[in-house]
Amino acid sequence: MTDEIRNLAPEMPPRDPRQPADFEPIPVARHLLRTARTGALGTLDPQSGAPFVTLTSVATDFDGTPVILISRLSAHTQNLLQDQRASLMLAQGGKGDPLAHPRLTLQVQAEIAGPLELPRLRDRYLRRHPKAKLYADFPDFAFFRLLPSGVHLNGGFARAFDGDAQLVLNPVGDTTAFQELEVSALDHLNGEHRDALALYATRLCGAPDAAWRASGLDPLGLDLQAGDLVARLVFDQPVVSPDQLREVLKEFAARARNT
Secondary structure: OOHHHHHHOOOOOOOOOOOOOOOOHHHHHHHHHHHOOEEEEEEEOOOOOOEEEEEEEOEEOOOOOEEEEEEOOOHHHHHHHHOOEEEEEEEOOOOOOHHHOOEEEEEEEEEEOOOOOHHHHHHHHHHHOHHHHHOOOOOOEEEEEEEEEEEEEEOOOOOEEEEEHHHOOOOOOOHHHHHHHHHHHHHHHHHHOHHHHHHHHHHHOOOOOOOOEEEEEEOOEEEEEEOOEEEEEEOOOOOOOHHHHHHHHHHHHHHHHOO
16 A cells, blocks of 8 residues: 555544454455445435335445446335435354354445446456346446445444444555456466465365355455355455566465465
8 A cells, every 4th residue: 555545544443442452343344345245235215214225236346345236126226316325234144143243334325337437347246246147238227336435343242343434445546457457367367277266265265165266356355256155365465566466376376385
């Protein structure tokens, strides 16, 4: 992260001394944001003003902004066209008490994707949700960006965090250049390095054996997917160039083989 970007980032709120010392809310929030495939979308009914919650599939843009694909025939889309204010909750399931697992709530403003960003968002969304290709180009469907303003993370008992959404996002300067890097990297990894992807998923991310593929790249990590399974390889430092990415993935491959 450059000094310029770092200076624009909001300050972290002070840590609550009642929270466990090992609670690191930003990595947990970023993981939920990047790995969740579905979320609860809360919109506002224009007639009554009452909340209206539905389930939606989710992907992310390079900076972490959530992206959804919804039909104008649905109630939640009509709500968003009347009032852009919404909320999105992303949760991580698991065994035992569901309230013991992390969940992230974002306050957002919804906007229809513009013509310049639409191809990028469409590609990233459909790699995360391949079955959506069946209806993505129907005339009543549209891609929306959910621009976050605030976040609330509940990471379990005594693990809560409220802050500015910019703390969990990551700015991307030149999206066109990064999109070229992503397309090239995914083609290369999925075409020639499926063995390395399997090692990343199983040995570094703790995922089960499966037919893993690379489904997305952003400056903070590589997204992996096998059917409905997802995993994420988190980079130690932001990666924005082909040379950086090559070195980082080479190091991760060596680390995975020695694990």
